[in-house]
Structure formats: C-alpha cells, structure tokens
Amino acid sequence: MKLLIIEDEKELAGLLAESLAREQFVVESAGDFDTAMEKLGVYNYDCILLDIGLPDGNGLDILRQLKEEGKSENVIIISARDSLDDKLAGLDLGADDYLTKPFHIAELNARVKAVLRRKETDGKHLLEFGNLTLDLKERQAFVKDNNLQLNRKEFDILNYFLLNKTRLVTKTALAEHVWGDNIDQADNFDFIYYQMKNLRKKLRDNDAGIEIESVYGVGYRSIEK
Numbered sequence: 001m002k003l004l005i006i007e008d009e010k011e012l013a014g015l016l017a018e019s020l021a022r023e024q025f026v027v028e029s030a031g032d033f034d035t036a037m038e039k040l041g042v043y044n045y046d047c048i049l050l051d052i053g054l055p056d057g058n059g060l061d062i063l064r065q066l067k068e069e070g071k072s073e074n075v076i077i078i079s080a081r082d083s084l085d086d087k088l089a090g091l092d093l094g095a096d097d098y099l100t101k102p103f104h105i106a107e108l109n110a111r112v113k114a115v116l117r118r119k120e121t122d123g124k125h126l127l128e129f130g131n132l133t134l135d136l137k138e139r140q141a142f143v144k145d146n147n148l149q150l151n152r153k154e155f156d157i158l159n160y161f162l163l164n165k166t167r168l169v170t171k172t173a174l175a176e177h178v179w180g181d182n183i184d185q186a187d188n189f190d191f192i193y194y195q196m197k198n199l200r201k202k203l204r205d206n207d208a209g210i211e212i213e214s215v216y217g218v219g220y221r222s223i224e225k
C-alpha cells in the first residue's frame with residue numbers, strides 16, 4: 001500500500017512518514033501544491049494525507065482535481081483549520097476522512113487502516129453478515145430479497161458495523177465515521193440514538209439475522225442471532 005503525504009510542515013511530514021513506514025506502508029511526501037500535483041499526475045497512491053493550507057495553494061483544489069479526473073485514491077484531510085466549513089467542503093468533495101491537527105499519530109494510523117480496509121471491500125461491492133447483504137455500490141441493504149429502505153445515515157451506520165462485525169463500536173467512533181464530526185463539537189449523542197432506534201426497527205421488521213446490541217455506556221456491537 002502506497003501513501004502520499006501532502007504537508008508543508010516538514011517536521012510533521014517527517015513524523016508521519018516515519019510512523020506510517022513502521023506500519024509497513026510505502027510512504028512518499030510532497031511539501032507543496034505543485035510537487036503534489038506533479039506526483040499525482042505521474043503516480044498512483046492508495047491513500048493520500050492532504051493538508052489544506054499549503055504555501056502555494058489550497059489542498060481542497062487538489063482533492064477537487066482528483067475527483068474530476070475520476071481518480072480512486074482515498075483521501076484523508078489533515079488540517080489545522082478546525083472549521084466546520086472546510087470539513088464539510090472536504091467531505092463533500094469526496095474526502096474519506098478528516099483529522100484536525102494536532103492529532104495522535106496512533107489515531108492517524110487507525111484512520112488510514114480503516115480507509116484502506118473500506119477500499120478493499122469496495123472491490124467486491126458486497127458485504128454480508130448473517131442473512132444480511134449490503135450492496136456498497138448501490139448503497140442498498142437486503143435481508144434475502146427484501147430491501148431494507150435505509151436512509152443515508154442508516155446505511156452508513158450499518159456499513160460501519162459490517163466492517164466491524166461483532167466488535168465493540170464506541171459511540172465516538174461511530175459518530176466520527178458516520179457523521180465526520182469531531183468529538184469536541186458534539187454536545188451529546190442523541191442523534192445516534194435516534195438513527196440507531198430506526199435502524200434496529202428496520203432490521204427487526206425485516207427478520208434480519210443480525211442485531212445491534214447496546215454495550216451500556218460505551219456503544220454498540222453487532223451480533224448474529
């Protein structure tokens with residue numbers, strides 16, 4: 001797996017490169033907008049870590065161009081700007097994830113792995129658990145032939161649980177992965193309860209072979225019935 005770090009802060013770029021190389025990734029770096037565009041024109045990467053504020057341009061323009069060219073690189077934005085607008089713009093443009101500086105290297109490693117894991121499942125488009133099938137391309141969920149008619153968030157939630165079968169999923173992780181919000185900005189997790197309630201009802205009503213159980217005070221876990 002090959003990564004490109006687009007980051008003008010040399011020290012940070014070095015730290016990231018070192019840490020990700022230890023995780024067995026092949027790591028390349030670009031310290032400015034032009035170098036990044038040059039590299040992206042020539043090479044392919046599995047995942048790009050993208051700083052928004054570059055000395056000679058805006059990282060979001062790089063992302064925009066990648067998407068316009070139909071490139072399949074996964075992009076994780078790493079930005080010092082803790083602005084909701086930038087974040088939404090980035091996710092809107094198709095970024096896979098967003099981390100606000102400063103962040104823990106371990107957190108970044110985890111996010112990169114999660115993004116790449118999602119990429120691997122993309123190849124086959126279908127995720128299965130019990131009698132439940134998720135079509136990632138069509139964004140539809142089925143129990144046998146019954147379409148669960150999930151809304152966008154419900155689908156994203158279920159997708160996340162199927163990528164983490166039987167594992168504990170904390171509310172924080174779920175919020176970050178489905179809503180892309182950073183924890184500081186969420187006063188409470190009522191929005192999760194609401195979506196989970198509806199999702200569980202749809203699973204029950206359609207005789208799904210899985211359920212999502214609460215782990216008191218922590219989060220949820222998907223289990224096969």
Ligand code: CA
Nearest residue numbers: 008051053054
């Ligand atoms: Ca910067």
